[in-house]
Amino acid sequence: MVLVKLFLVFAKIGLIGFGGGYSILTIIQRELTERGWISVEEFSDIAAISQITPGPIAVNAATYVGYRICGFWGSVAATLGVSAPSFVLVILAAHFILKFKTSPVVESCLKGIRPVTVAFIASAAIFFAMESFINLQALLYIDWGPFVIFVGAFLAAAFTKVNVILIVLAAMVAGLILC
Amino acid sequence: MKKTSAAVLWDLFITFFKIGAFTIGGGLAMLPLIEREIVDKKKYISKEEVVDAFAVSQSLPGVIAINSGIYIGYRIAGVAGAFVTAFGVTLPSFVTILLIAILFATVSGNVYVDKALTGVKAGVAGVIAVTVVNLGKSVIRDPFAIILAILAFMLTAWLDVSIVIIIAGGALAGLLYYRIMRMRRNGAG
Numbered sequence: 001m002v003l004v005k006l007f008l009v010f011a012k013i014g015l016i017g018f019g020g021g022y023s024i025l026t027i028i029q030r031e032l033t034e035r036g037w038i039s040v041e042e043f044s045d046i047a048a049i050s051q052i053t054p055g056p057i058a059v060n061a062a063t064y065v066g067y068r069i070c071g072f073w074g075s076v077a078a079t080l081g082v083s084a085p086s087f088v089l090v091i092l093a094a095h096f097i098l099k100f101k102t103s104p105v106v107e108s109c110l111k112g113i114r115p116v117t118v119a120f121i122a123s124a125a126i127f128f129a130m131e132s133f134i135n136l137q138a139l140l141y142i143d144w145g146p147f148v149i150f151v152g153a154f155l156a157a158a159f160t161k162v163n164v165i166l167i168v169l170a171a172m173v174a175g176l177i178l179c
Numbered sequence: 180m181k182k183t184s185a186a187v188l189w190d191l192f193i194t195f196f197k198i199g200a201f202t203i204g205g206g207l208a209m210l211p212l213i214e215r216e217i218v219d220k221k222k223y224i225s226k227e228e229v230v231d232a233f234a235v236s237q238s239l240p241g242v243i244a245i246n247s248g249i250y251i252g253y254r255i256a257g258v259a260g261a262f263v264t265a266f267g268v269t270l271p272s273f274v275t276i277l278l279i280a281i282l283f284a285t286v287s288g289n290v291y292v293d294k295a296l297t298g299v300k301a302g303v304a305g306v307i308a309v310t311v312v313n314l315g316k317s318v319i320r321d322p323f324a325i326i327l328a329i330l331a332f333m334l335t336a337w338l339d340v341s342i343v344i345i346i347a348g349g350a351l352a353g354l355l356y357y358r359i360m361r362m363r364r365n366g367a368g
Binding site for chain 2: 018046050068075085089090106115116121128131153156157158164167170176178
């Protein structure tokens, strides 16, 4: 019945996963680490790997965690779970597209959800920072190598038009040298 | 459509397979690919409808690439189309990550892998921080949104409040706030 559980937990993630990749990252992290299905450190590894491999992060996380818990069929159950709510919701929305686009109820709800997803995305940034250079036990101690990479990536993403994936790959190479 | 539906399904599968395979980091990077393959080359669907698909995909929960695949697949070829696109867009990452999951146990703990991943985490933290700033500028523009974002952040970071409650709270707050604003506007006007 682990397979059913995997399917249901990932279906829940698919159902509440507003705001795209980075926002969903925070949601998945909470759902999985609180259940003890994966350690925070291992999750941060797979989340990092997701940034340099193709495909949506939620699918990557589902496949990885599913495999760790229940092998190949675990991967299948988790991936099916995370996409199942989309079938229902998107097909409904496609049918009622005009109503969906102009509904004040939908619009008001989304206006309330959007700031929440920005908060989730900020949490994702802090999550990665804590897994690389911030140490809560010793706040004044900063790991300089990863911190330099963080600042470099921030500046590159903010002020140049360099593709994000190139920035992340550069960060990976810099990690080999500086970390 | 019935006569060519196998060919249509195959085109949909291949297009979304490409999207799954080549859009690293996902999101809006796939829009040009969809436009080129589905709109310009095959003319299965209009450009406006792709824009609709994206708007819907981003406002609904779930993986944006899967959502837009389902929307476009469904519009072009019904439920079968939706299954084919969702399958196509997830297959590349499914296979890649499955291989990594099998291999990672043997390389995790390797000092070079750890260094490289630490670099990636630090870099991604920087990239996401920029996303937060940019999104903040476009989404958080009035006191209501500021309060909501700060509240959501504190509840997520420091208190063990369930994610479902935080999201539902945001939706409810939006519903109430904008209803009151509309009533006020109507009352005044």
